[in-house]
Amino acid sequence: MRECGTPNVPSFFALRKKQASLMCDVGLKSRHHVSALGNHFHMNHPIDLIAMDWSNPFVREFIHVYPEITTTISEFWQAGKYVDEVELDDLSPMWADWKNAPDQHFFIKELAQLKNGQYVVPMRWIVYQKAEHVEALYATRDQAGNFLIADPELVQIPVKELKYNYLDLQVQFGSINFLNLSPSLALEMPHPVRKIANNRPVFVLRIMLWADDVSGNRSKQYNAHMNLYVANVNLPHQKLAQEYFVRFCSTSPHASSSEQFEGLCEDLNSESWRPTYDCALKREILFKIRGHLLPADNPQQAESCSNAGVNANFWCCADTSGGTDKERETDDGYHALFEVGIPRTPEETIKTIKQQIWTACLGVKETVEKIQTDTGVKDKTAIHWIDQLIEKARQMQHDRLFTEAIRDPRLNNRSIKGPNREAIKMQIKHEIQKELYDWVITQPEDRFERLANNSSEQAELRAGDHYNILLRVHGLDPHHDSPCEILHTVLLGVDKYLWHETNKVWDKKKDDLFGIRLQSSSIDGLTLYPLRAQYLVQYKNSLVGKHFKILQQLAIFHLHDDLCTKAVFDLWKANGELGAMIWYPEIKDMDIYLADLEILVNNLLDLWAVVDPSRIQKKYKLHVLPHIKEDIHRFGPAVLFSTEVFECWNTVFRLCSVLSNHQAPSHDIAVALADMERFKHQVSGGWWKNKNGDYIQAGEKIRNFLVGNKELQRRLGWVDTTNLKPGTIKLPPKDKQHPVAWSAALAHLWTAETDHIGGNGQKWVECKYVISRSFDVCKAKSWVFFNSKESENSPISIIAGRIFKVLASDSAMGLPIIIIEHSDISKTNDMRLNMPVLSRSGRISFVEPQDVLFLFNAQHDCQTSCCSTTEVSVKQGRDQTTRKHHLITHAEDTRYIINMHALHNANLIRETLPRELTAPKPYFADRRGKHDEFAAKLRVTGPTKRAETQAKAQATRAKNKKGKEAQRLQAEEATTQAGSS
Template sequence: MRECGTPEVPSLYALRKLQATLTRDLNMHTKSHTSPMGNKFYMNHPVDLLTLDWSNPLVRKFIQIYPDVAAVRQESWQSDKWLKEVPYDDLTPMWASWKTAPHVHFYIKELAQLSDGTFVIPMRYVCVEGVEHAEVYLVAYSETTKLFTIEAHTIVRIPVSRLKYNFRDLEAQGYKFEFLPGSPLWAQNMPNPVRLIAKGRPAFVIRIMPWSDDVSGNRSKQYNAHKNIYIANVSLPHRKLQQEYFVRFCSTSPDASSIEQFEALCEDIGPDTWRDAYDCELEQDIIFRILPHLLPADNPQQSEECSHSGGNANLGCRRDLSGGTAIEKETNDGYDALFSPGKCRTKHDTVLTIQKMLLAACGGVQDVVDKIQTETGVKDSIATFWIEKLITKAREMQKVKLTDLSTRDPRLNDHKVKGKARQAIILSLKHEIRDELFNWLLCQTPERYAQLPLDSPLRKQLRSGTHYNPLLNTDGIDPHPDTPCEILHSKLLGDDKYVWYETSHPWNKKNDEIFAARLQAASTDGLTIAPLRARYVVQYKNNLIGKHYKALQQLAVFQMRDDLCNRIMLDLWKATGEFGALLWYPEIRDIEMYLKDLQVLIDNALDVWALFDPRRIITKIKLHTFPHLVEDIRRFGPAILYSTEIFECWNAIFRMCSILSNHLAASRDIAVTLADMERFKHQVSGGWWKDSELGQYVRAGKRIRNFLEGNRELQRRLGWTDPTVVPIGSVKLPAQKHLTPMSWADALGSSRTDALAAVYDDPERLWVPAKHVISRSRDVCKERSWVFFQHGSQEDVVAGRIYKILVPHVESSAAINGGASNHHCTIVIEHFDIADRNDPRLNMPVLSSNPTRQALLVSPKDILFIFNAQHDCFSGGCTISNDVQTERQGRDNTTRTVNTVVHKDDSRFLLNMHALHNAHLIRSTLPRSLTEPKPYFQDRRAKHDEFATKLRITGPEKRAETAKKAQITRERNRKTEDVRRARLEGLPEPEASRDSGQVGGEVGLVIDSSELEAAS
């Protein structure tokens, strides 16, 4: 800027100093933490980050502070956990009429009076279809005894508009708040404790979604592992949480595990962790607290968060106790149990198990700890750190007190002490060692132990965060049920990945080319996926990522014929596609019907897998997690609400910060950098903060606030989407230089009918083809798009394909000049009939053209939504031909011969029921007879018993073969080690290696001298 002659350019030092001051004014403090294992890391605490949400006008207006009772479930606060499980004290504790009486606060568990004089005690505030209500107990008041009585322990829901006098009002009127003996404790301790903390300020509770995973800090192939924690404010709508702008970075460390970092995060969570903030909507100070709601992540990370040993354990599910030994899983009951949720794990039981393992470690016997871990599947990363220390210390102390002749207890040197008496002494000494070690463990770490009050009961018990997983003792969550099945890692990178591998790995080059040609010819209109790169998919078929599996899940089944897969594999593609379509619902209108259908489709997917490979559900724990989806969706809402794709996308921002860090203090440097980014986001968004010098709330100037809303590049870099909504029915016209006005007959083209041509026969009236139209569901619909639309006086919903979108030329000219609304746009749609029965091969509705019916003319507002349809190439006998096509390579064009699909007709299509976009609208529009799922097996238990019988035959054989291979490997490794040592020490080599390079006579071994040099 100085080189350009800009006046008064500050120095870089002054700029950095100002930025640091502004960050401090926003209370963004990057704090240092040391874990119980001695690892040091830095964290931007969630409570500091979420304080900004209240004072940011782009965020505050979307914060939902009460649960919502709604017929349609599309947000977390409309689902069962928020509505039915969260304790009243963990919800927003108050309500006020912010427009008429913002300072009259009605707290829960406090006496209040209605406008009709009735006394009530609000217990919870909820929204019912967007209208705020209070759930109250009715209270009777006796004028003679001056006592209040809760009439019936039944909750009554009333509109909040009926609340008139709050607790303070009644107190001023002279009421004494005394209840009859036996009343709840909270009724005898009014007012609500939060009222005393708030001191007249509003008090709110919001819920968060922490996410953690290991992420590489490099862009190169060299993996540079960091454990990261991000959070999202679950009190915001899903459409906001799918933007990177609303993802908040908390911490990272190449050394500290996620559980160690969660221990620091949990400092912000608790009943007394109220934090001050400025509410830009209410224009006043408030207090708020945060609580975790759920813990989405991939399966290994979720197992760690649950203190679970992982999918390879005997009890391999973090959610329940299903499983067992290999023999137990092969019994009829054991095998069938894997297809449904088992007995739920609880954090209370897990904590007891961890405490038992720590106590056993004080005895110095690793086998006891391993046995507990094997029997329960519990393995805690923090407890494991202490177990290793305890076992080492116990063995050292036992050596000193029990075995070392010079130091052991003198009683053991007395040869007269034998038998039971000697064993009693040894047992007593072991108990002393165990108690001493356990007391030592309670004092760890010394720094944390010293901070506990002298009279604290925590001094005499194991403590979460220090001795075991802090999430097992955190308000708001139980990690076992609150780590839901996540669709990116379990469905796309699990089920879909398995199906694709089993289908494609037997293919030769010819099969690859056939599939690529068919897939490339598939229509993607109405799928909202990236353009297909079919040749890339088959070339790197073993290294695909989530977006590729999402495309294959929706399209691959149409390309599968006898030349690419057998009947069972086709059934597997059908089952996984139908199952997957239901998981990406953005909203659920009938929760019971939806979950019933979902259960059938989950059962079908698992049953076809069992038919293909009965052992698959034993070896792949991701398949067992699918039955838990029914309960997860009931408790948390549609599965896409807790999909981790947005967090995975945000890793690119972290990775760039890692690359540009100083590489010396990565945890601190990245946290400080991203704290500055939060400060910048807040200021450019028009957020308020308290100026340290003025002592009042300020915000950036108008030009800075308008910069984000008007600058698309800044919006893209911050991951923020402009909320501007394109009007329903609006039409997009081409640029003015590309406008080609034509008559109605010419616009229809060669395929017009006389009836259509006569509709607008005025030769002086000209029309312009438009690029697209916006449907009621706000889809972009172009020519050749398949849509459902309303037509006729009865407004029947019919399906068709858009042929032309035509706008009068006069109106199009006005629209380009910024004037017209395209009300006279006419859309020509080719009508297609939907058959009464699904296609027998793919179980999808059949769309067929009706030659006796002409195309239909509709207005833009009649277009309901877009859908995807695929040509029925199997029935039509479509073939593949070699065509010469021109392709763009770099900046040049080139011609090459490629395989393309030649469609033989244009009259029969299949409505894609595997499509994710608008899947909920498709199923609510079609007749139930076409969408209701049918069980794959009528008697599932009988088939499971049949599969288990086969496993009891093949299982022992497979285990014996595995054991034999393991024995050979151990023998080979042992003899390899003998050869290595002999060469290093200059001794004669074993005879077998000198003769033929073979060790053990079964497995060949060639020992390279460079390996020996490396080993030495």
């Protein structure tokens, strides 16, 4: 800046000093933690990060504080866990009419009065039919002045009917007593939080916790860090899908996620209320946070659930399904892999962990490992103590049982033999076991010393200190709150397995053939990156999630009989149908959706068993799929708990790591990203408390900087979606507008009958696109569903068609017109693809922009039309070369297939099409019978394969042993020769 002549440029030292001062003002500070295992790390606590959401105008307007009861599920607060499972005291406890009576606060479990004079006890605040309601119990007042619960059933009442709160009634009646309260209904009036709040509003937010191992390098050399991020689930998915709303908490190359979660859980388990400024209410509020779910990849979920992982006999984090290979080959064992098993519980897991620690005090590692094998429970924190206990137990047993000088005196008596001597040894072992167990309870010593003298934790193993803290987080069950995550389970799991199963038999010629076909696909309506089909087949074993999204949606159209078997083709169909339904952004009817989803999951697993029965037995990610039904019921559409945005945000972390001095990564990265949060908050117009105790925000020019700077928006991961308005059109630049007459604009579609629509002397400009009702950018040749009327009095019908042109009149009075060519939808699906067929009808419609409903993807039916290939020149950069490559040339354009595997607008397509075209059908009528057949085959092939594997392993060990022996002899010979010389 100085070189450019900018005056008054501060020094780098002054800049850093000012940044530190602003960090102090905002109150965001990275805190130092030492884990139970002795690892050090720094954390930006989520309670401090989420506090800024309330005072950030870019975030606050989108926060939903109450659960919503609705039939259409698209957000966390509308789904089963938030609506049906969260305890009343873990929801926002109060409500007020912020416009008319902001200081009259109504709390749950306090008496209130309606405008009609009836008394109620609010129990929960909800949103119903887009309006705030209260779920309450009716109460009555007897002649003696006491109150009674009139009806134990909750009723929904609009909050606008509330008139007097508890304080108002207390002034009126003096004292308020209830006579018929049941033990399950504890009313403490006034509400305890009312006293703490001191007339400040009080809310509860819930967060999503994410952890994963991430490389701190941009190169291929892996530099392992364990990262923790959080997101505010009270924000809509449209916002959570942006990197701006991801909150970094901590990283460490040493501390595991279990250790870092302990620091984070201080906020989740805290009963204290955090003050912050609410920029919408223009006042200070109190809030606290609670954990809601733990999306992650499968290895991380195993650690979060204290599970032994995908290679264990009992591999599932959520249930107890599994067993040995022989057990999985039985009829019952094999069938169980297709279903959800007996649920795991934190209580049982903790009990098993404590049993392992108690057993480790005997010093027999094999016994501990057997418990882990038999249960699938393996806790990373507990393993730290188990290893120490086994070593200590062995040493103490050696000293007290076998070292003659210091062993138990009774063992020096030679006359004690046989069972009596063994009984003494066993007694000594149990004494050692008790000593070691008492010792481990006092570990870590510094933490044990900080316990209160009368604390019950002084006599037991403690969460965080001895085992996974997540097993004891209030309102969070890691076994059932770790949902089936679609990026790692579907894209990088099922899709990856299927792609490998398909291409493993291909040669170079078939690779090229598939690449040519795939490159010819239409991606309009798919929201995909431009296809690089040759890259996909050239690096077919190194693909990432975005590549599998392409294959999941498009591969089925190009896998003809020359590229795969019928069984594999059917598996691709089942995979695509399931994938489209899993990526629903909203669910209109949860019961129908879950019933369809169950059929599609069953079909996919059954077809995998047809292709390879052992795949179900070996691949854990296939077993996880049946759990997704319950996960979606509890948390909402699966896209809500996809971790793609967190994986994308790893780039930000990686840059911080690369640009640090690598001396104290946990501290330096936490401080750097805390400063980024501070900058993001202030440049977004967020409020903070100054030294005088007043809440302030940055000046107007600073606040407007982010809004007007697209580059800064991109770097902060913030996307402004307000510029997309349904029904608007986009004109080309002035110098590219070429107005033409109506007949010229319609070209071959012009007829004398259509001339009256626009042939009145106006000139027409061809536009770039129109925005549909679903906010899609629809261009010429885009396939859309639109509203159409045959006549003025006829009903509106929804029709499929292809946009011919988007036209705008050069007259200020003229309205834009969308010209759409109709297509008829077949009454039955294509037999091969199980997708509806589009055929040109010859009719056209002239519709207004607001009549365009949504975009969809359609693919040309190349196999039926016998399309051929043609050579085209290859461009390298901007240069046209003499090199050639092949593309598909469509023979005719009258027959297209609606892509039912497309993820974009998959829900809208199925809502629009007749149910008979979209309803899934079971692949097997008798699933259990087919599973028994597959199990019978495995009982034949399984032992053979295991014997071959064992023989191969023995041969490898023998070869390695022989090689080591040869090396030893050579070394001895060399030593002998050197000595003789």
